[in-house]
Amino acid sequence: MEPLSWTGSIAFLNPILMLSFGLLAASIIIWVCLNIVTSGSKTTYNNDATTTFTASPAAFSSFSVRLFFFTSAALITAYLVLGMFMGLTAGIVGAMAQQFIPVWIALAAIFALSIIFKRKLGLYGKLFDNQVGMIGYAIVMFWILTGIFAAMDLIATHDPLAQISGMKNKVPGTALRDPKDGAYAYYLLGGDNLARDVFSRMVTGASEVLKYAPLATLFAFMVGITLGLPAGYYGGKLDLVISFLANLILAFPVILLFYLLVTPEIVATGLPQYMAVILFSFPIAFFAVLLNSRYRTQPVKNAVWLTIVLLPLVLMYLSLINEKGSKIDFWPLDLFDIPGGVLVVFVSVVFVNSPTVFRIVRGLTMDIKTRDYVAAAQTRGESPWYIMLWEILPNVRGPLIVDFCLRIGYTIILLGTLGFFGLGLPPESPDWGSTINDGRKLLAIYLHPALPPAFALMTLVLGLNLLADGLREESLND
Amino acid sequence: MGLFILRRTAVMLLTALCLTFIVFSLTNLFPNLEKLAKTQGNFRMSDEAVVSWLEKNGYMQPVFAKYGQWLGVVPGWTYETDEGVTGRCIIGTVDADVASQAPQLCGILQGNWGHSTRFKADVGEIVQTRLSNTGYLMMWVLVLMIPLALITGVLAGMREGSITDRVLSTFSIVTTATPEYVSGVVFIAIFASSTAGLKWFKGTATGAMENPTFENFFLPVLTIALYAMGYIARMTRASMTEVMTAQYIRTARLKGVSFPNIVIKHALRNALIAPFTVIMLQFPWLLNGVVIVETLFNYKGFGWALVEAASNNDIELLLAISVVSVVVVLLTQLLSDIGYVFLNPRIRIS
Numbered sequence: 114m115e116p117l118s119w120t121g122s123i124a125f126l127n128p129i130l131m132l133s134f135g136l137l138a139a140s141i142i143i144w145v146c147l148n149i150v151t152s153g154s155k156t157t158y159n160n161d162a163t164t165t166f167t168a169s170p171a172a173f174s175s176f177s178v179r180l181f182f183f184t185s186a187a188l189i190t191a192y193l194v195l196g197m198f199m200g201l202t203a204g205i206v207g208a209m210a211q212q213f214i215p216v217w218i219a220l221a222a223i224f225a226l227s228i229i230f231k232r233k234l235g236l237y238g239k240l241f242d243n244q245v246g247m248i249g250y251a252i253v254m255f256w257i258l259t260g261i262f263a264a265m266d267l268i269a270t271h272d273p274l275a276q277i278s279g280m281k282n283k284v285p286g287t288a289l290r291d292p293k294d295g296a297y298a299y300y301l302l303g304g305d306n307l308a309r310d311v312f313s314r315m316v317t318g319a320s321e322v323l324k325y326a327p328l329a330t331l332f333a334f335m336v337g338i339t340l341g342l343p344a345g346y347y348g349g350k351l352d353l354v355i356s357f358l359a360n361l362i363l364a365f366p367v368i369l370l371f372y373l374l375v376t377p378e379i380v381a382t383g384l385p386q387y388m389a390v391i392l393f394s395f396p397i398a399f400f401a402v403l404l405n406s407r408y409r410t411q412p413v414k415n416a417v418w419l420t421i422v423l424l425p426l427v428l429m430y431l432s433l434i435n436e437k438g439s440k441i442d443f444w445p446l447d448l449f450d451i452p453g454g455v456l457v458v459f460v461s462v463v464f465v466n467s468p469t470v471f472r473i474v475r476g477l478t479m480d481i482k483t484r485d486y487v488a489a490a491q492t493r494g495e496s497p498w499y500i501m502l503w504e505i506l507p508n509v510r511g512p513l514i515v516d517f518c519l520r521i522g523y524t525i526i527l528l529g530t531l532g533f534f535g536l537g538l539p540p541e542s543p544d545w546g547s548t549i550n551d552g553r554k555l556l557a558i559y560l561h562p563a564l565p566p567a568f569a570l571m572t573l574v575l576g577l578n579l580l581a582d583g584l585r586e587e588s589l590n591d
Numbered sequence: 592m593g594l595f596i597l598r599r600t601a602v603m604l605l606t607a608l609c610l611t612f613i614v615f616s617l618t619n620l621f622p623n624l625e626k627l628a629k630t631q632g633n634f635r636m637s638d639e640a641v642v643s644w645l646e647k648n649g650y651m652q653p654v655f656a657k658y659g660q661w662l663g664v665v666p667g668w669t670y671e672t673d674e675g676v677t678g679r680c681i682i683g684t685v686d687a688d689v690a691s692q693a694p695q696l697c698g699i700l701q702g703n704w705g706h707s708t709r710f711k712a713d714v715g716e717i718v719q720t721r722l723s724n725t726g727y728l729m730m731w732v733l734v735l736m737i738p739l740a741l742i743t744g745v746l747a748g749m750r751e752g753s754i755t756d757r758v759l760s761t762f763s764i765v766t767t768a769t770p771e772y773v774s775g776v777v778f779i780a781i782f783a784s785s786t787a788g789l790k791w792f793k794g795t796a797t798g799a800m801e802n803p804t805f806e807n808f809f810l811p812v813l814t815i816a817l818y819a820m821g822y823i824a825r826m827t828r829a830s831m832t833e834v835m836t837a838q839y840i841r842t843a844r845l846k847g848v849s850f851p852n853i854v855i856k857h858a859l860r861n862a863l864i865a866p867f868t869v870i871m872l873q874f875p876w877l878l879n880g881v882v883i884v885e886t887l888f889n890y891k892g893f894g895w896a897l898v899e900a901a902s903n904n905d906i907e908l909l910l911a912i913s914v915v916s917v918v919v920v921l922l923t924q925l926l927s928d929i930g931y932v933f934l935n936p937r938i939r940i941s
């Protein structure tokens with residue numbers, strides 16, 4: 114079969130898109146230059162109750178930027194929409210657009226619903242008033258949905274681990290030599306050096322990355338909050354000791370720490386499991402204290418809530434740390450097993466992230482604890498943990514949510530670094546870091562295996578950064 | 592001020608001791624030692640052979656004793672066999688008379704950094720050559736990064752919300768979202784591969800160790816500088832926008848001082864205090880970037896040595912590397928604190 118070209122029968126759009134991009138770039142440059150030298154448009158209010166609008170060349174250039182931006186955006190949408198319907202006839206771009214159909218539908222549904230109900234949705238709804246935040250949210254949601262649907266096997270064209278003979282290092286759009294019945298006939302983004310499909314690996318990599326990064330960040334936040342609140346609130350010796358430990362971890366070069374922790378030899382000693390025992394106990398402690406400080410005076414309600422929340426948590430905790438045939442093997446009801454390699458990656462990422470979260474929470478707490486409502490709660494005779502968790506914590510949620518978004522991005526970069534050095538995750542794992550590492554060895558000759566995962570990682574982190582920026586602006590307006 | 596520096600130095604020493612001890616105990620866990628024995632001896636060693644090899648090379652002592660010897664506060668170990676005496680402070684196998692002449696203490700306090708099992712050379716020398724390679728790389732990174740970051744930040748921050756601000760802020764967000772292993776790969780793909788056909792630069796910096804040229808050295812420098820730059824630029828922007836809303840800037844404006852004069856003479860000096868600390872605190876992250884970039888571009892510097900030492904469990908080299916990096920991190924923290932106090936008269940006077 115003929116190999117696919119990039120755009121197939123919609124190639125007539127290419128020169129228009131190129132022209133539009135060129136004009137966009139040129140107009141942005143002119144816009145910026147004009148803006149540095151001139152003062153922009155302004156409205157002057159005259160004495161006779163009229164207004165005069167003075168527009169400068171900068172205003173015209175800003176109009177042209179907007180024009181070309183929308184033209185380019187419309188053209189890209191045209192590629193995707195045409196591709197969705199035409200599929201393989203619209204080349205690689207079209208075929209990919211078609212593969213992503215579930216994502217487009219879900220994305221459109223989420224945006225439509227959120228924009229309709231945005232006034233009722235609090236901070237999340239406000240995000241849709243902010244252009245930057247909306248773009249960031251769209252990118253992040255695109256990858257999250259891709260991750261979800263890829264895990265349900267709706268997007269990938271091939272098995273990410275399957276090797277098909279004759280497809281080694283083949284360029285994007287190469288047709289399979291003799292496709293089996295029902296198999297997808299092309300490698301959309303080419304094959305890697307082990308003849309696996311790059312497109313499927315990138316898509317499955319999204320679910321791999323998004324499985325670990327948010328969860329690891331959440332754990333780091335639990336640890337950081339549980340330690341940061343008392344350190345900031347009580348101060349003194351407690352603060353001194355915890356801060357010293359946090360600075361100790363922060364002074365460690367991250368890569369050295371990874372190299373020391375994430376090796377099979379260390380996994381064999383059971384050290385990651387002991388660390389997991391400590392780190393994963395923090396969420397339990399957090400929820401126990403959270404509920405107990407609230408319902409302390411109503412024993413029945415307290416007991417009910419504690420059981421509902423803590424029982425599943427403790428069960429999960431025990432199955433998480435317990436593994437057959439390792440150093441910790443005492444619990445009979447092991448619900449799921451985490452392979453040692455993944456556990457150690459998870460533990461070290463949490464370990465590296467929590468001191469920074471601790472420092473942020475500590476700083477915010479020290480700032481908030483001098484407020485009047487804290488003094489009021491103290492006078493009411495509330496317990497210190499109630500004040501920390503129910504008075505201070507809700508009031509620092511803005512900065513913490515923003516930092517959470519940024520930190521997920523950072524965690525993704527860290528996971529990628531681990532993959533890049535071939536540490537931890539199994540070597541054939543489709544996560545982006547490992548794929549980039551595989552692809553870079555032949556980079557001088559074959560570009561296509563390394564670039565898609567690199568691009569994916571970059572856009573996801575960029576989306577998270579933009580989302581955080583949008584949230585920050587909106588929470589400041591709150 | 593003197594007391595402050597003294598106290599910080601004490602904390603620094605304590606931190607360095609704790610960290611090296613952690614590295615020491617992690618590298619001296621038995622599975623790691625077993626791996627070391629097998630790579631040094633042979634891979635088919637029996638368990639007894641491994642133990643005897645470790646015994647002979649002084650690895651079977653308690654961790655604290657070994658750590659003390661490494662520091663140079665406890666006399667080094669010796670081991671007697673029929674062929675002669677081996678020991679920490681003795682080179683090779685010698686007879687008892689020569690052994691008694693050897694110094695008792697030989698740790699880092701005596702200037703003995705030990706012997707690298709990976710490179711079969713003196714650790715002090717290795718660290719010196721590798722560090723000078725990396726130092727050269729870092730120098731160019733700083734030369735490129737600091738002006739770029741400060742100019743971007745100042746231009747973006749001087750008129751908040753303007754077009755320049757938006758474009759430059761987007762640029763700095765994009766650079767912070769692109770880790771070194773992504774941007775490095777993209778740069779090699781665009782500028783160095785035969786597929787894209789540009790071939791402006793070389794995709795490897797191996798040649799740059801002897802003969803650094805723009806062609807083989809620019810890509811690694813750019814890769815490190817870009818990732819770290821975004822963060823500094825954003826901090827500079829934040830600090831600049833804060834200064835530009837200050838009362839004294841408004842006063843200057845009402846007095847009729849021209850805008851360029853306000854920015855250069857009035858705002859810049861105050862706006863650059865915060866970025867200074869940020870630049871100093873970026874050093875630990877630059878270290879991270881150095882390891883990635885040196886691996887990616889095959890430049891044999893400090894980061895490359897770290898990767899080599901760690902993957903071969905080269906205990907003494909790894910310790911030396913962690914000492915150096917911890918000292919760099921803590922020293923820059925100290926410098927940033929001192930510099931902040933020095934630059935900011937409000938803190939200096941109170």
